[in-house]
Amino acid sequence: MELYTYYRSTSSYRVRIALALKGLDFQALPINLIAPQGGEHRQSPYLGINPQGRVPALRTDDGELLIQSPAIIEYLEERYPQVPLLSRDLVARARERGVAAVIGCDVHPLHNVSVLNKLRQLGHDEPQVVEWIGHWISQGLSTVEQLIGLEGYCFGAEPGLADCYLIPQLYAAERFNISLDAYPRIRRVAALAATHPAFIKTHPANQPDTP
Numbered sequence: 001m002e003l004y005t006y007y008r009s010t011s012s013y014r015v016r017i018a019l020a021l022k023g024l025d026f027q028a029l030p031i032n033l034i035a036p037q038g039g040e041h042r043q044s045p046y047l048g049i050n051p052q053g054r055v056p057a058l059r060t061d062d063g064e065l066l067i068q069s070p071a072i073i074e075y076l077e078e079r080y081p082q083v084p085l086l087s088r089d090l091v092a093r094a095r096e097r098g099v100a101a102v103i104g105c106d107v108h109p110l111h112n113v114s115v116l117n118k119l120r121q122l123g124h125d126e127p128q129v130v131e132w133i134g135h136w137i138s139q140g141l142s143t144v145e146q147l148i149g150l151e152g153y154c155f156g157a158e159p160g161l162a163d164c165y166l167i168p169q170l171y172a173a174e175r176f177n178i179s180l181d182a183y184p185r186i187r188r189v190a191a192l193a194a195t196h197p198a199f200i201k202t203h204p205a206n207q208p209d210t211p
């Protein structure tokens with residue numbers, strides 16, 4: 001498989017974690033979102049891969065191109081069920097997907113590169129942009145703190161879908177200097193992930209395009 005990725009893209013990071021947890025090999029094809037001549041994601045040939053101009057995109061073993069991290073992760077879960085990311089229990093699965101959706105639908109889209117650039121274009125200065133980011137990430141983490149379990153990863157002894165979303169979001173929180181002091185459960189999950197080979201391998205500091 002080939003993954004179009006950018007080292008600090010949290011959506012790409014989610015897919016990298018899912019692949020690594022499942023023990024699946026892939027070739028990383030870096031797409032530079034902040035290239036000086038304009039992001040590679042907004043230019044040919046990448047627009048031929050993903051007309052939305054965003055990462056990640058996955059080329060499967062069968063040569064099919066997939067976009068959108070939730071769809072890619074669901075594909076991996078269904079195609080390679082051996083190491084499941086979701087519980088068997090229907091209600092538990094819905095809760096795990098709920099945490100993923102808080103982050104993937106309600107937090108990350110609000111601090112995406114293009115959204116922040118639009119705020120700047122509309123005249124918001126950097127302190128306002130920073131306040132915007134902090135507000136939405138803190139609100140999302142506060143929600144997640146109340147949804148996840150009291151021990152282990154988000155939902156138990158093994159990492160799963162919710163962890164694929166949470167750990168990249170924590171990387172973004174750190175980038176934007178957002179304190180995790182108020183979230184002891186989340187800090188516990190972060191500490192566990194920091195020692196897990198799949199999370200170490202997929203961390204933005206360890207990618208082929210890490211500067």
Ligand SMILES: N[C@@H](CCC(=O)N[C@@H](CS)C(=O)NCC(=O)O)C(=O)O
Binds near residue numbers: 033
């Ligand atoms: N919902 C999409 C979001 C993808 C996305 O927004 N990716 C970001 C990087 S994390 C991106 O490519 N941003 C480029 C831009 O906003 O111009 C997914 O989960 O794959």
